Amino acid sequence: MRLPDGDGLDLVQEINDGGVGSPMPTLVLTAYLDPKVAIRAMDAGAQGALSKVVSVPETAGAIIRLIESASSEA
Numbered sequence: 001m002r003l004p005d006g007d008g009l010d011l012v013q014e015i016n017d018g019g020v021g022s023p024m025p026t027l028v029l030t031a032y033l034d035p036k037v038a039i040r041a042m043d044a045g046a047q048g049a050l051s052k053v054v055s056v057p058e059t060a061g062a063i064i065r066l067i068e069s070a071s072s073e074a
Helices: 008-016 035-044 056-073
Strands: 027-030 048-051
Touching: 008 027, 008 035, 027 035, 027 056, 035 048, 048 056
Parallel strands: 027 048
Antiparallel strands: none
């Protein structure tokens, strides 16, 4: 979640507030996922949060669900 010039959750918030573009489906991927980070991610507008240690199939499944959810809302 740490970036050289800020915090990844700040970026999620900015994306979903329309500061960078229109709101978009967002999935947070972090090395150290804990419940507080997951809650902050969702509060910032992310639709989910994953740990970097999840398997490739789990990550792919989360991305597919995110895309399907966004498509059904459009």
